[in-house]
Amino acid sequence: MRNSFKDDSALTDRQMDLILSRYDQVKDLPLHKELVGESIRLIERQDNRALFVLFDQGFKTLGPLYPLVLIFTLFPTVSALYERLGITESVRKATLSDIAIWVKTYEKQNQGITGLDRYGWVCRHLCAKVLSLGRLQFEQGFFRFPYSIYFDTKRKLYRTFAQGGLMCGSGGYIGVEDGETDSWTTTYSISDAFLSAHEVDQEKGCISREAVSVLLSDLKPISSPEKPAILVHIPEGGPLTPSLVDASFALAQAMFSPTLFVCDSWLLDPELAKVLPSESNICRFMRRFKKFPVSFSTPQIYERVFTFGATRTDVLTWTSTTSLQKRVQDHIRRGGIFRTMGGYVPLPNDL
Numbered sequence: 001m002r003n004s005f006k007d008d009s010a011l012t013d014r015q016m017d018l019i020l021s022r023y024d025q026v027k028d029l030p031l032h033k034e035l036v037g038e039s040i041r042l043i044e045r046q047d048n049r050a051l052f053v054l055f056d057q058g059f060k061t062l063g064p065l066y067p068l069v070l071i072f073t074l075f076p077t078v079s080a081l082y083e084r085l086g087i088t089e090s091v092r093k094a095t096l097s098d099i100a101i102w103v104k105t106y107e108k109q110n111q112g113i114t115g116l117d118r119y120g121w122v123c124r125h126l127c128a129k130v131l132s133l134g135r136l137q138f139e140q141g142f143f144r145f146p147y148s149i150y151f152d153t154k155r156k157l158y159r160t161f162a163q164g165g166l167m168c169g170s171g172g173y174i175g176v177e178d179g180e181t182d183s184w185t186t187t188y189s190i191s192d193a194f195l196s197a198h199e200v201d202q203e204k205g206c207i208s209r210e211a212v213s214v215l216l217s218d219l220k221p222i223s224s225p226e227k228p229a230i231l232v233h234i235p236e237g238g239p240l241t242p243s244l245v246d247a248s249f250a251l252a253q254a255m256f257s258p259t260l261f262v263c264d265s266w267l268l269d270p271e272l273a274k275v276l277p278s279e280s281n282i283c284r285f286m287r288r289f290k291k292f293p294v295s296f297s298t299p300q301i302y303e304r305v306f307t308f309g310a311t312r313t314d315v316l317t318w319t320s321t322t323s324l325q326k327r328v329q330d331h332i333r334r335g336g337i338f339r340t341m342g343g344y345v346p347l348p349n350d351l
Contacts (some may be wrong), residue, residue, distance in 0.1 A: 001075060001076065002016060002020065002113055003050055004075070004079075005072055005075045005079060007093065008075070008076035008079075008092065008093045008096040008097065009071070009096050009097065009099040009100055010096075010097040010099070010100035011068075011099065011100050012100075012102060013337060014114075015068075015094060015103060015114050015253065017347060018065060018114050018202070019068045019069055020072075021065065022065045022069050022254025023069045023072060023073070024064075024205070026066065026069060028078035029062075029289070030060075031058075031061060031062070032058075032062070032069075032070075032073075034056065034326055035054050035057065035058050035070060036070065036073050036074065037052050037302040038054055039055075039070065039074055039077075040074065040077045040315075042054070042127075043077050043078060043081055043126055043127055044077065044081065046081070046127040046128060046129060046219055047127065048123040048124045048126070048127040048129050049123075051123045051126065051127060052119065052123045053121045054070075055067050055070060055119040055120070055286050056119070056120075058070055058323040059116075059117065059119065061325055062116025063115070064106065064110070064113065064114075064116065065114060065115050065116075065117040065292075066114040067097075067115070067117075067122075068103065068114075068115070068116050071099065071116075071122070071126065075127065078092075078096070078126050078128075079092065081127070081128055082128055085128055087095075087128060087131065088145065091131055091132065091133065094133075094134075095125050095128075095130070095131050095132040096125055097132070097346060098122070098132065098137075098235055099116070099122055099125070101235060101236050101237060102116055102117075102118040102121070102122060103115070103116055105308075106118070109307070109308060127295065130233060131255075132235070132267075133248050133251040133252050133255065134137055134244060134247045134248035134251055135238060135240065135244040135245060135247070135248045136232055136234060136235075136245065136249070136252070137232070137233035137234070137235055138230050138231065138232060138233070138247035138248075138252045138255075138256065139230070139231040139233065140228070140230060140231075140256060141228075141230070141231045141262075142226050142227065142228060142229055143223045143224065143225060143226065143228075143229040143260065143262055143344075144225065144226070144262075145228050145262070145292060145294060145342055146162060146163040146165075146166055146225060147160050147161065147162055147163060147200065147225075147292050147348075148160070148161050148163065148188075148197075148221070148223070148224040149221075149222040149223045149224070149260070149344065150219040150220060150221055150222055151219070151220040151222055151346075152199075152214075152218055152219060152220075153218055153219070153220055154218040154310075155218075158202070158290055158346050159199060159202075159214075159219070160199065160220065160290065160292055161188065161195065161197035161198065161199055162186040162188065162197060162198045162199075162200060162201055162207045162292075163186065163197075163225065164185075164186055164187050164188035164189070164197075165185060165209070166185065166186040167183055167184075167185050168183065168184055168185070168186065168207055168209075168293075169182070169183055170182040170183070171206055172201070172206030172207040172208060172209060172292045172293070173205075173206055173207075173243075173258065173339060174293045174294065174295050175295055175296075180284070185205060186198045186211075187211055190216065193215055193216055193217065194213045194214065194215060194216060195213070195214050195216055195219065196208070196210055196211055196212070196213045196214075197212070198211050198212075199212050200292045200293075202290035202291055202292070203270065203291065203344070204339060205268070205269075205270055205291030205292055205293050205339070205341045205342070206292070207292075207293060222259075222260065222346065223259065223260045223344070227259070227260075228258075228259055229258065229259060229260040229261070229262045229344075230252060230256050230258035230259075230260065230261050230262070231263065232252075232261050232262065232345075234263070234265055234267055235264070239281050240267075240279055240281040240284075240285045242281070242284055242285075244258055245285060245288070249261065249310065249345070253347070258347065259347070260344055260345075260346065260347065260349075261344060261345040262342070262343075262344045263289060263342070263343055263344075263345075264294050264340060264341065264342040264343070265300065265340065265341070266299060266300035266301035266304055266305075266338070266340055266341070267282060267285060267286060268286050268289050268291055268342065268343045269286065269299075269301065269338055269339050269340070269341045270286065270291065270341070271331075271336060271337065271338050271339065272286055272338075273332060274334075274336060275324070275327040275328060275330075275331050276324075276327070278279075278322060288343075288345055289344060289345055290343055290344055290345075290346065291341050291342065291343040292341075292342045292343065292344075293339070293341065293342065294340055294341065294342040296339065296340040298310075298311065298312075299338040299339055300338055300339075300340040301328065301338045301340075302314070302315050304327055305324055306318050306324055306325060312332070315328065315329060315332065316332060316333065
């Protein structure tokens, strides 16, 4: 089983040796046997949330290497699940290779010590909830953002309207920044033949302060909170070339027959166009999405471009080693603001 697991997980021989050595140490422990037995049951049910609780217990009790031991032990169950669901071997291997990315991240953050602390995310792979289809990853889920999306049949375009009760700053983004006093709250109502709401600028990703009224007869509903959607995730590694991204979306559309592709990420932030060439892969990817603002505490770009847990102060004092890090720093010093941004890709067959 070692070779099969190594091939799927993309772990190195050194990492595998450490995992197997730790496995020999814990395989007869009652806790290990209990965690394995319960995990098998949860994987068969695709219950990644309950599976996370078990992994968390193992991590806290048996150390950072243990989640990898548990994954190794569960590999036959995971393979059987993928086969039962009709997921191809190539998709399974591409999906589980994400394990190596998070192990590498852990080693980078912990002086070379091998382990895994992002097991909550990996549990979604083990339960076949998040699948790698080419360059991107996809997950069946729901539209969990406070917006209603319509297609305006008269104007022939997609329109997004904010739900009521969202507190916004002066720029039309959700949340109020420190020291800002010019805040306002969105309203949303349907009466008679009209929708009255605050429309989203889908290019800038901000909400208009002035509400508009639109004839409901001109609007075809596309999505709203809790409606099914396919969630798009962007793993590390490799460029986001248009051809690779096109291929991923095509694979996802064939597999899931989605109603909507949805994503929230630093890679959707229109501010990136101010620090990167307009025809760069990142900017071209960003422009695929019709954008809307989302709530966040720290811009995701800090952790993805610099390091996990980075603050604005950390970013500004960081010794830059890449051109993107330097450009982000310079832009912040000039007063630029980066945001985590939401967005969606509509499907022509919706119309």
